[in-house]
Amino acid sequence: xxxxxxxxxxVNTEGGRLVEGHPKARGVKCVFGETTTHxxxxxxxxxxxxxxxxxxEYPVGAGGAAIGRNMNLRCxxxxxxxxxxxxxxxxxxxxxxxxxxxxxxxxxxxxxxLNRVNINGSWASAKKQGEVAAQNMLKGPTVPFEHVDFxxxxxxxxxxxxxxxxxxxxxxEAVCAEG
Numbered sequence: 001x002x003x004x005x006x007x008x009x010x011v012n013t014e015g016g017r018l019v020e021g022h023p024k025a026r027g028v029k030c031v032f033g034e035t036t037t038h039x040x041x042x043x044x045x046x047x048x049x050x051x052x053x054x055x056x057e058y059p060v061g062a063g064g065a066a067i068g069r070n071m072n073l074r075c076x077x078x079x080x081x082x083x084x085x086x087x088x089x090x091x092x093x094x095x096x097x098x099x100x101x102x103x104x105x106x107x108x109x110x111x112x113x114l115n116r117v118n119i120n121g122s123w124a125s126a127k128k129q130g131e132v133a134a135q136n137m138l139k140g141p142t143v144p145f146e147h148v149d150f151x152x153x154x155x156x157x158x159x160x161x162x163x164x165x166x167x168x169x170x171x172x173e174a175v176c177a178e179g
Contacts (some may be wrong), residue, residue: 015162022155031058069105069121084108086119092141093133101137103129113146122149 020030034052042048049059073083082088082096086108093101093109102109104126111118120126125147132145152161 015160019155019158019160022158026156029058069119071106073106084117090141091144092136093129093145094136094141099137101133103133109145112144113148120147120149122151125149 023030031052034054034056036050037053038051039047040049040051040057047060047062049057051057071086073087076083076087079100080097081100081102086106087095087102089095089102089107089109091110091112093103093107095102105119105121107129108117108119109129110116128147129145132143135143148164150161150163152159154160
């Protein structure tokens, strides 16, 4: 969606370019907005190349993929649970069906901290959502889901961390040391 190495909500465009620069400096070609359709292997079952949906074949020595979120809503399709991009729920993670709650990557919830509907695919968010949904299932809808997300990874020798949610490039505070 943003067309950079981190995309999504954790790192803005400038931060994505910074992160993308680390593998590029080591000869890694970053490809965005394409979906791998199949992998071609050599006689020793080592990956030789990947073919993408646009028909391009990329030779590879090693490959990595970030696939993002792929909402599988089939399990709720026959029910009365309302869906949008994900399973719609309120700030207590209640769905449109009484006593049915949602937690994890497919939850599209009202985020009280951002004052808008949000979907968050991080492990930390899913874990916290599970805890909140469980409390609300046991006690009724009394505990709102409030979570400030974070992301941390090492890209080669450069650690990258973000805290919060980037809704656009208008507001940005960054600390960068030596790139």
